[in-house]
Amino acid sequence: MQRIVLDPGHGGEDPGAVSGQYREKHFNLQVAGAAARYINERYSAAVHLTRITDITAGLGERAAYANELRANLFVSLHTNAGGGTGFESYVYTSAASGTQVYRDRLHDYVARFYALHGIRDRGKKKANFLVLRETNMSAVLLENLFIDNNNDLALLNRPDFIQQLSEYISEGIAQTLGLDKRIEGTGIVPARAVTTTEPDQARQFLKAKNPAAPDYIDIYVKMGGIYRIRWDAVFAQSCKETGFWKFGGLVRPEQYNFAGLGSFDGNEGASFKTPEDGIEAQFQHWHVYFHGGKLPTGRPELDARRNAALSTGWGGKLNYVEELGGKWAPAPDYGISIVRDYMAPFVDGISAVLQPGPVPEPQPEPDPGDNGGGWNPAAEIARLQKDGFVVNDHAPDSFVTWGEFATVLNRLRDQS
Ligand SMILES: [Zn+2]
Secondary structure (H helix, E strand, O other), rough: OOOOEEOOOEEEEOOEEEEEEEEEEHHHHHHHHHHHHHHHHEEEEEEEEEEOOOOOOOHHHHHHHHHHHOEEEEEEEEOOOOOOOOOOEEOOOOOHHHHHHHHHHHHHHHHHHHHHHOOEEEEEEOOOOHHOOOOOOOHHHEEEOOOHHHHHHHHOOHHHHHHHHHHHHHHHHHHOOOOEEOOOOOOOOOOOOOOOHHHHHHHHHHHOOOOOOOHHHHHHHHHHHHHHHHHHHHHHHHHHOOOOOOOOOOOHHHHOOOOOOOOOOOOOOOOOHHHHHHHHHHHHHHHHHHHHOOOOOOOOOOOOHHHHHHHHHHHHOOOHHHHHHHOOOOOOOOHHHHHHHHOOOOOOOOOOOOOOOOOOOOOOOOOOOOOOOOOOHHHHHHHHHOOOOOOOOOOOOOOOOOHHHHHHHHHHHHHO
């Protein structure tokens, strides 16, 4: 399955370009969120976002995140400023030819959308931007319109325009990468997604079920941003596991274990010092399934069962909340129940619900460092780099032009 990292530029303390009351960071997140939703609904791909909320994230952190995931494509989404109008795209100053091919396809596809609105195509450009330079995979940055141009700003404030723009970007990505169509039945609610659920929606849902329940909703919202997992799903799981904080099972309220971590076979499970620790441990367990091994920078390891979850072979392999069935808990409809019984009542837009099916066996992806039969593209490139035949970094699946091929052959001839 191909991995795509969408990078909504700026966020948190960094607003990006500012125009009156408008902040670039909000437009970027809207476009990325809608693009991720579109791809998840139509294609089979693992979509990751460098942020799913209005959170501060460093440029190096974003690139490192994509590198850690070994993503196939990185697309950074920005809004322009500085007196101008229109759309432009960037690749790194000395981008590999494969990256340029990807960019040309994506750019041309998105440009068709802008042409429909009579918007200027400012062209295909190159720049030494950190997220383009430090990412190991093909990376493209799109500058969508100018926040300080009144006509452009009016378009950015139209939800239908943002939606269509996001669809063209997503479809452009899908065609650029040749994504397969979506596999039906895996899930409907992606866990790594931008949610528009307001904390009060969750609050009202909880109060209606248990007026005496403690209110930890702000902690869920905060952790969702840090762990890049939609908080409403994790909160819904706690409602399921604790019976809306009435408890009643083996786990006692004072353990602050709101997800039944380590509680099975008559074991009362893990205990945490504070509600925040317990909720963070819960997010760390989700993180195993939806992101993989490495925790976000600077977070303390709180979930003692992370390694056990990783050893199931499902680490970083799940995309949808429904897929937790048979993995987090043995019941095949475990994740479906979270969506159907605990999210749908307070989360907008969840209408269709999956039916439980058989749980597939884990299928570990082959190590990209060893494709079998002595075929190891990354190592072969590294060998050529070491001996000076290839100078720049190249992704093993990027394209080679005749000019580059001839250059490598001539370096070989010069040395022999
Ligand atoms: Zn920007």
